[in-house]
Amino acid sequence: MVDKQVDVLIVGAGPTGLTLALTLARYGISFEIIDRKTTPSNNSRAIGIQPRTIEVFSRLDVAKEVLDRARTIEKGNLYFSGQWTAKLEFSRLVTPYPFVTLLRQNETEAILEAALNEHGHYVQRGEALVSLTHYPSRVLAHLESDSNRTIEAKYVVAADGANSTIRRMLALPFSGKSFKESWVLADMKAKWNISREEVHIFFSDRGVLEVFPLTDDTIRITGNLASDESFNEAELRELIEQRSHMDVEIDEVEWFSLFRVHNRMVDSFIHNRVILMGDAAHINSPVGGQGMNTGIADSFNLGWKLWLHLKAGAPFRVVDSYRDEREHVARNVLQTTNVATEVLQTTLPVLLPFQALGADVFTRVNLINQKITERIAQLHLSYPGHSRVPFLRVTEGKIFPEIEIIRTDDGLRTKISEVADGRFQVLVLDDDKRDASALYDYLNDHQSFFQIITLSKTSRPFFDQGNELAKSLFMKRGVLVIRPDGYLLHKQRHLRPEALQATMAAWLPSP
Ligand SMILES: Cc1cc2nc3c(=O)[nH]c(=O)nc-3n(C[C@H](O)[C@H](O)[C@H](O)COP(=O)(O)OP(=O)(O)OC[C@H]3O[C@@H](n4cnc5c(N)ncnc54)[C@H](O)[C@@H]3O)c2cc1C
Numbered sequence: 001m002v003d004k005q006v007d008v009l010i011v012g013a014g015p016t017g018l019t020l021a022l023t024l025a026r027y028g029i030s031f032e033i034i035d036r037k038t039t040p041s042n043n044s045r046a047i048g049i050q051p052r053t054i055e056v057f058s059r060l061d062v063a064k065e066v067l068d069r070a071r072t073i074e075k076g077n078l079y080f081s082g083q084w085t086a087k088l089e090f091s092r093l094v095t096p097y098p099f100v101t102l103l104r105q106n107e108t109e110a111i112l113e114a115a116l117n118e119h120g121h122y123v124q125r126g127e128a129l130v131s132l133t134h135y136p137s138r139v140l141a142h143l144e145s146d147s148n149r150t151i152e153a154k155y156v157v158a159a160d161g162a163n164s165t166i167r168r169m170l171a172l173p174f175s176g177k178s179f180k181e182s183w184v185l186a187d188m189k190a191k192w193n194i195s196r197e198e199v200h201i202f203f204s205d206r207g208v209l210e211v212f213p214l215t216d217d218t219i220r221i222t223g224n225l226a227s228d229e230s231f232n233e234a235e236l237r238e239l240i241e242q243r244s245h246m247d248v249e250i251d252e253v254e255w256f257s258l259f260r261v262h263n264r265m266v267d268s269f270i271h272n273r274v275i276l277m278g279d280a281a282h283i284n285s286p287v288g289g290q291g292m293n294t295g296i297a298d299s300f301n302l303g304w305k306l307w308l309h310l311k312a313g314a315p316f317r318v319v320d321s322y323r324d325e326r327e328h329v330a331r332n333v334l335q336t337t338n339v340a341t342e343v344l345q346t347t348l349p350v351l352l353p354f355q356a357l358g359a360d361v362f363t364r365v366n367l368i369n370q371k372i373t374e375r376i377a378q379l380h381l382s383y384p385g386h387s388r389v390p391f392l393r394v395t396e397g398k399i400f401p402e403i404e405i406i407r408t409d410d411g412l413r414t415k416i417s418e419v420a421d422g423r424f425q426v427l428v429l430d431d432d433k434r435d436a437s438a439l440y441d442y443l444n445d446h447q448s449f450f451q452i453i454t455l456s457k458t459s460r461p462f463f464d465q466g467n468e469l470a471k472s473l474f475m476k477r478g479v480l481v482i483r484p485d486g487y488l489l490h491k492q493r494h495l496r497p498e499a500l501q502a503t504m505a506a507w508l509p510s511p
Pocket of ligand 1: 012016165259
């Protein structure tokens with residue numbers, strides 16, 4: 001017997017599942033989200049929210065809440081053998097959020113869940129998925145709880161974390177490697193003469209020490225241990241002093257944990273009607289703070305595709321593009337964090353001078369500093385399938401750089417992402433000199449998919465004073481289509497509809 005029918009069942013209410021649930025709620029898609037835990041997590045795990053994720057949160061209307069509660073960091077310091085060597089600057093990133101945001105994962109989850117509740121949806125807690133029955137057009141999910149429900153869904157999303165039940169049920173290989181070294185993590189209150197406004201990374205012949213200021217009082221430290229080392233809380237002070245060459249007095253350890261680092265992913269993120277995302281699909285070293293951010297981006301990539309498929313009748317290939325795009329990104333993140341972890345774990349004294357020299361050169365040369373911070377910020381990621389022009393910032397398949405537009409009525413400056421309403425955003429740069437009626441006829445006929453933003457000197461509700469945007473893009477007239485997740489899908493330098501129609505045919509339902 002089926003207890004409930006929904007379009008999508010989301011298994012797991014971590015950051016990945018919650019972001020997908022919030023996205024689907026905003027699109028009005030029928031779904032259920034369950035978690036086997038009876039209460040929300042109070043674990044601080046991921047503390048680094050990258051600029052790209054804040055851009056996503058802005059499109060989900062939760063960025064302000066996150067930024068109000070978080071600490072933002074613009075700079076990172078690198079030290080070798082206790083000597084300050086170089087600075088990483090996030091403040092030069094091209095994004096409205098040029099900083100790393102530090103907030104405990106349980107607080108990020110609480111903000112996402114509160115936003116979900118405002119849409120009238122609630123996580124069903126204390127329900128564990130125990131088995132799936134697959135049919136060609138649906139899946140039955142059997143849940144163990146006080147009431148032992150069966151839910152019928154068109155799609156089941158596995159957002160059930162690194163030990164994913166669903167991945168095991170489907171017997172999917174989780175290929176990759178596990179590092180033999182353990183790492184230590186501690187959130188603590190400490191008396192330590194070190195800036196609480198910046199991140200600090202100490203390289204030493206004993207290993208690496210990373211320091212993140214969580215609040216004025218509390219810091220997070222992480223460091224690698226030798227593979228066979230046993231380690232306990234009482235040894236923290238010694239580890240910190242040896243690697244930082246500074247005195248520290250620990251007042252209180254709020255959370256202490258030892259963990260191993262794994263870099264693994266499944267071969268395919270979609271198996272019939274089951275879609276894997278977040279840690280269920282890929283796990284990587286916490287170095288660089290990428291894991292949670294990648295899971296949130298997976299969800300945001302899938303959400304609008306499910307809207308097109310389930311609500312508008314677009315073909316399944318739209319949903320299937322999630323696979324190519326996000327597998328490509330996960331491979332990229334795994335490679336980067338793998339190299340970063342190897343470098344951080346290099347403790348041989350003989351390598352230290354080279355590391356020091358390397359970091360110095362890297363961070364003094366602006367372009368290299370920019371490349372490193374862009375990578376950490378997840379702003380460099382692009383999707384395959386477009387012929388892109390290297391070094392060109394505004395190009396198909398890349399995140400469209402945030403721009404300001406001006407509201408005609410009151411002159412308020414706002415951002416493209418802040419006015420986004422979940423549809424494709426079509427920016428029409430209209431010089432008022434050419435007849436664009438055929439273009440507008442096409443756009444108006446498809447209003448349920450397009451948010452049309454005409455930008456000319458006189459347009460409403462937004463205008464482009466002095467053609468600022470047009471000038472910055474070297475485009476006097478033309479059309480730009482930004483996907484609901486903020487990536488540029490299409491760019492043309494004229495106002496005829498045919499090329500635009502051809503691009504959109506791959507995404508929209510056939511007439
Ligand atoms: C020590 C540490 C530090 C980290 N630091 C960072 C960082 O700074 N930045 C960063 O980006 N990432 C970091 N990460 C990684 C980050 O925590 C994870 O990537 C993130 O939690 C993944 O989110 P998720 O929603 O995919 O999975 P999870 O957060 O694991 O959530 C999965 C949920 O699924 C539920 N579930 C599991 N099985 C079932 C089932 N059968 N039925 C129902 N529910 C089920 C679980 O109860 C859980 O709530 C860190 C991780 C660790 C361990």
